[in-house]
Amino acid sequence: MRVGKVASAILVVTNLCLPAFAQSRRIQSGSANTSTFQFFYETQLDPPVPELADVAGGTIADDNGLVHRFMLDHGRRVYFGYDALIEVLPEPYTYRITFKPLTMSSQAARQLLGDDASSWTPLPSADWGGPTVRTIRMAEVLALNLLTNNTTGQKIVDYITIQEPRKPINFANVNTLPREFFYAPGPPHDFRAEDAELRIRAPRITVNGKLDPSTADSKVDTAGVALWFYLPARGRFILSLMPHPELGFHNAGEIRGSTLKFTIGEDNFMLSSGDQIAPGPGPFNLYVLHDAAWQPTYQYADASAFMVGTADSPDMLIGK
Amino acid sequence: MEPLDENELNQLLSEWRAPSAPATLKDRVFPRQRARWWRWLFTGSVRVPVPVALAVVVLIALWIHYSKPAVRPTAAQPPTVSLTDFEPVRQLQPVVLGGQK
Numbered sequence: 001m002r003v004g005k006v007a008s009a010i011l012v013v014t015n016l017c018l019p020a021f022a023q024s025r026r027i028q029s030g031s032a033n034t035s036t037f038q039f040f041y042e043t044q045l046d047p048p049v050p051e052l053a054d055v056a057g058g059t060i061a062d063d064n065g066l067v068h069r070f071m072l073d074h075g076r077r078v079y080f081g082y083d084a085l086i087e088v089l090p091e092p093y094t095y096r097i098t099f100k101p102l103t104m105s106s107q108a109a110r111q112l113l114g115d116d117a118s119s120w121t122p123l124p125s126a127d128w129g130g131p132t133v134r135t136i137r138m139a140e141v142l143a144l145n146l147l148t149n150n151t152t153g154q155k156i157v158d159y160i161t162i163q164e165p166r167k168p169i170n171f172a173n174v175n176t177l178p179r180e181f182f183y184a185p186g187p188p189h190d191f192r193a194e195d196a197e198l199r200i201r202a203p204r205i206t207v208n209g210k211l212d213p214s215t216a217d218s219k220v221d222t223a224g225v226a227l228w229f230y231l232p233a234r235g236r237f238i239l240s241l242m243p244h245p246e247l248g249f250h251n252a253g254e255i256r257g258s259t260l261k262f263t264i265g266e267d268n269f270m271l272s273s274g275d276q277i278a279p280g281p282g283p284f285n286l287y288v289l290h291d292a293a294w295q296p297t298y299q300y301a302d303a304s305a306f307m308v309g310t311a312d313s314p315d316m317l318i319g320k
Numbered sequence: 321m322e323p324l325d326e327n328e329l330n331q332l333l334s335e336w337r338a339p340s341a342p343a344t345l346k347d348r349v350f351p352r353q354r355a356r357w358w359r360w361l362f363t364g365s366v367r368v369p370v371p372v373a374l375a376v377v378v379l380i381a382l383w384i385h386y387s388k389p390a391v392r393p394t395a396a397q398p399p400t401v402s403l404t405d406f407e408p409v410r411q412l413q414p415v416v417l418g419g420q421k
Contacts, residue, residue, distance in 0.1 A: 053400035073403040080403060082412070099412055123403065128412040141417040147406035156406060159417070185417075 024157070024185055025312075027052055028071070031181065032061035033166045036088050037095060039067045040181030041160045050152060060108060068102060069158065070112065079113065080123040080147065086162060093138035095162040098131045123147075136162060141183055159183040194242055198255075199223035200308065201274035205231065208268050214306035221274075224310020228317060229271075232304045236294035237262075237269070240287045240314050241278060247314055252288035264290050289314070 025048030032039045039061060045052050057071040065088075070081030081102035086095055102122070109117040136142055140161065147156040161181055167173055201221040205212045214232055228238040239260070240249055253262025253269075255278045261270040271277075278284050295303045311317050324332070 050399045050401050053402055055403050071403060076402060076404055078402075078404050080406075080408065097414075099414060123406070123408060125408045126410045128408075128410075132412045132414060134414045134416060136416055143415045143417055144412065145409050146412075147403075147408055149401060149406045151405065152401060154401065154406075183417075 024048060025051075026182075027055070027156075028057045029181065030058055031179075032059035032067050034061050034063055034065065036065065036165055037086055038163045038165050038179070039084065039086060039160065040163065040179075041069060041158050042181060042183050043071070044157050044159065044183075044185065046155050046157060046185075047153070050154075052156070060112065068104060068108070070102060071156075072113075077120045078123060079120055080125070082144075082146070084160070089135070091137075093164070094135065095137075096133060096135045097142070097160075097162070098133050099128070099144070100131050101125050101128060138163065143185070157185075159185070194225065196241055196279050197223045197225055198227040198239060198241065198277055198310075199273070199275060200227060200229075200271065200277060203229070203274075203308070204272045205229070205306075206270045206272075207231070207234070212306070214304070218306055218308070220308045222308055222310050224312060226311045226314040226317060228309050228311075230294065230296065230307040232306070234267075235290060235292035237264075238289040238291075238314060238317055240289075241284055242314075243287050244289075244314050247289060247318055249287040249289045249314070251285050252290075253286040254283055255286050256283045260286055262286050262288050264288065289318075 024044040024046030026042055027045050028041075028043035030041060039059065041059070043057065054075045055071055055073050057069075059070070060068045065086045067084045067086060068081060069084060070079055072079045079102075083100045083103055085098040085100070087098075088094075089096055102125075104112065106117070109120075113120045134142060142160050144158040144160065145155055146158055148154070161183075163179060163181075166178060199222070202219055203215060204218070205215045212231055225242075226238055226240050228236055230236045238249075239262075241255075243249060243251070252264060253260060258273045258276055259270065260273075260277055261268065263269070295301070296307060309317075
């Protein structure tokens with residue numbers, strides 16, 4: 001592969017804070033854009049427990065339609081991936097995809113794995129019986145069972161789709177958000193109150209009327225049934241639309257449009273989001289669980305930085 | 321010595337004069353100053369009706385019960401798996417999803 005033609009390389013850090021009761025859990029997602037198509041993927045761990053730790057991933061694509069999809073375990077210096085060669089067919093919005101085991105030139109490996117690329121080890125991979133070819137159309141999704149864990153019975157599945165290429169930025173679309181891809185496997189069910197998510201975008205938080213400086217430049221945009229944020233020296237606050245008294249949540253405030261506020265002890269917290277926080281037009285009670293002693297413990301964590309995370313169930317966050 | 325008869329005893333009794341009270345008796349019966357109040361904390365007692373005592377005990381028990389901090393479930397840190405715990409499938413079999421029903 002000519003590295004000079006690399007069109008995009010996106011690294012996505014594994015999201016460790018996702019559902020407890022779902023059939024599977026989204027652990028990665030991302031996309032690779034070329035001049036003729038946009039490749040989207042979402043990686044799920046099924047079942048979601050035990051969690052997959054310390055895995056990042058992403059894609060590298062070139063203008064020949066070849067996408068290298070990879071996962072990295074920086075701690076153990078192990079990687080895995082596959083190649084997807086995508087051809088745009090004459091029928092509009094129709095694509096042929098040829099899957100093969102991951103290949104990387106030494107230059108691409110250095111770009112992806114660093115100067116000590118030789119110290120990395122690929123997961124031993126079968127040859128998959130040669131290239132596998134599939135044709136998909138707009139809105140169709142391909143499910144790829146990639147990895148299995150015979151001890152836990154878990155599998156890692158990539159859901160991928162191909163869409164039109166991202167349009168060059170101009171005055172007409174400069175404010176248009178890029179397309180994203182989500183996929184929810186499993187049988188559908190009726191919507192429940194506990195399925196409703198909280199969303200915050202570019203949050204700004206004030207404590208007793210004063211802006212917490214750690215949030216001044218936050219560009220976070222995230223959503224989840226349970227949403228938490230960490231303020232330096234104040235600990236972690238888990239927010240939920242549902243009461244969850246069994247977990248120690250208290251009705252501590254309210255959500256109104258793009259603003260929420262709550263009170264813990266003598267302190268009044270207000271969060272202003274760049275978008276509507278809760279679904280639906282009404283004001284809602286806000287249930288909060290505060291852990292003043294909580295600090296991020298992952299490797300190289302910066303305890304002086306504002307942090308935000310989500311989960312599909314509050315109990316996933318208790319004790320973590 | 322011959323024992324006294326009843327007449328002699330009555331005569332002696334009429335002549336007997338009771339001794340005067342000792343000087344300390346008055347102090348013991350009518351202390352000059354009251355005992356210090358805090359001594360009551362060590363030696364005093366309060367008579368409480370049984371229903372009142374029972375009610376106080378019940379109230380204290382309820383107060384202790386409901387003032388206990390809520391026990392937060394502290395889920396044990398679940399074990400995790402790593403990428404090295406997985407192995408690639410032998411045959412890649414992509415499945416097309418999202419077709420019309």
